[in-house]
Amino acid sequence: MELLIKNGFVYDPQNKVNGEKMDIAIQNGRIVESVDPTKAVIIDASNMIVMPGGVDLHSHIAGAKVNAGRLLRPEDHYKDVEVKTPITRSGVGHSIPSTFTTGYRYARMGYTTVFEPATAPLKTLHTHEELNDIPILDKACFPLFGNNWIVMEYLKENRIEECAAYIAWMLNATKGYAIKIVNPGGVEAWGWGKGIKSLDDQVPYFGITPREILRGLCKVNRLLNLPHPIHVHCNNLGKPGNYRTTIETMDCVSDLATDDKPIMHVTHVQFTGYGGVDWASLASRADKIAKYVNAHRHVTIDLGQIIFTDTTTMTADGPFQYQLYLLTGNKWINSDVEAETGAGVVPMRYRRNNYAHAVMWAIGLELALLVKDPWRVFMTTDHPNGGPFTSYPRVISWLMSREVRRKILAKAPRLTRVRTNLSAIDREYTFYEIAIVTRAGTAKILGLKNKGHLGVGADADIAIYNINPTEIDPSKDYKKVRRAFRNTAYTIKDGEIVAKDGEITKASNGRTYWIKPEVPTDLMDAMKATLVEKFEDYYTVKLENYPIPERYLAQSTPVNIKANL
């Protein structure tokens, strides 16, 4: 099928196209130089914005804890119902939509690639079953390694190469895409009734510190040549005064950077940018974090912006979720995954008139506005922890309009204006910068060469928004911006129109990316010999039953990499 998108205002930051009127030609699911206009389907995009399809690098859309959240919250489904159509299936869920609904809602907003950022390796089969059910989107998942017993043992003995072979084997076995580290050592320490308060606290029994885990896995990441750097959820998340830990975490790998390429992605930094000593004295330290990020090129961040709404928090950070349960008194789930990690789920309502929540809201936006280089800060809500992904249009309008930020601040508790810097920040994002933080930059940091841009050869994933950048002033007409980004005029996935004016027109299947590493056989065999014993000792499953066969993936798309081993 051939498509020709005519006369749109194109924003393609990877190719430095900033709002120029251009035509985009599509053939066989790829962007090409030109197509025969008499044969192609013509889309008239005059007075509209054309951007690459959105790429979300951190959104909890599938897996065991997401499903546990669905089970925990029947009241979340009741509020938000999608009726079945001849093309789409019915579904429910405001903060944790069912799998099919997740795909449709993302596609309506112009997103075409979404990565699930935390899956316990042992439960990844479940994650893939759910990813298979999410229509339209291309996706992948990041297995958790920050509290894995076998990883901690290798790193303690400084056997980096064997650890790299083990992680290569695990990524292959679980069909994962990157190394995710959640509260390194902290979840395991909590299992022993202890806490990790700084990067140099030791994990009981294993005798290893978070610093050693982070540095070790960062080296492993380098050895394996993975497309995405280590994806880190810091220690002390959600505790007032934790901004120091965040900066220390970023700094602990700074000497490992050899070139300009980022080697660490620190995620949902809003939750780790707190000053103060308790919730009453909570203050924003986004400026300190932004200052560090501006001065160091080895680190990228994403926001984890919160939205004032009812949502469900879920992370692999069991101890944090326990703290949140104590704070809110809400119903909760907590779980331990043998030898690997933990997880927790707690419902949460963020309120504008709550001082702490208003400060959290301001911190997220400050981070986005104070980090100068938009290629190193990405827009997320850590769905569903900060708020459901359906609120992205809202976040975009906040980033683009000082006026709406001030309006919300004026209604927040007075101290919020004193203890945050948001009211003093005048910066407003342009459509070009929005395209970077929502698609171009995220595709680049995920190492997706065919995503996030509209150059020849790229996947034809395109979002067309019904808004004219020459006529509207996003700073004043923030409501129009929000409306335009809520539903695309057209969403195109692999060269086919999947959504038009907010209606799904085709519910195709998306790919699942996973890493297929090439590791020297002698190293792999040596590692496997010891792995059999460790599995016997640590796991309730047999090693042979652990790997997920490729046939379980609906549309398996392996990414071949060659390790430097």
Place this chain on the structure above:
Amino acid sequence: MAEIKLTLKVTSNVPLDVGAISPNNFAGKSLEEIKSLDVWEGNHKARLDDFFEVEGEITPNVENLTILLHGNGSKFRKLGKAMSNGKILVDGPAGLYLGEEMTGGTITVNGEAGSWCGTRMKGGLIEVKGNAGDYIGASYRGSTEGMKGGTIIIHGNAGNDVGSWMQDGLIKIFGDVGQFAGVHLQNGTIYILGNSEGRVGAQMKNGKIIILGSVPAILPSFSFEEVRDKVKAGDEKVAGPFYVFSGDIVENGDGKLFISMKNNPHLKFLEKP
């Protein structure tokens, strides 16, 4: 006063979502428009006049509008959903989720109401002449926001979990109730003239539950306070004497149970000198 009469002509075997039937939705519409409103039969969308004969006079004023419903509504769901004014009179059973999220107006049922009657209501009056099911004036499953205001009067018996997570308002039940009346009660009043099957006020935080009939036992997490002669239920003064218990201690609650002394002689041992 304008009246619109709906007569059920086809009975459905599957749930019939009639959330569109409310004075707010009917006011200002022509009869033709009313006939074309959506109802859901199971997962199929249908028109109102596929199931009902519609006749009567129309009015633009919600407060003057009365909807009369005839027929067996036991498969109805969400009748009078989110209504804020006007009246609904039902001749026959009224189904589940009657008056869900209503904020005002009156619903009168000359028959039985199903479960979840008045769930999350904020104002108005629901009066049921027959029996009612479980979860009267409750929250939705999993939610912590129950009935926030208004009055529910049941002339017959009610099932379990009356007023679960209720936050304000009054529920008055002339007949008997099942177990867990006022479970998770946050505030408001539950007034039961009949007997209870027990576990009254489990995990309540505040509010009061008055029981004139008998109760098998009081939960051990309640403590005896005093004997009182009378108590107020809404605007009504109820004569006792009553044993007054306070709890639920497991929730650090300060709710009050008023249990009739006359019908519960077996609770005398709880009375402290």
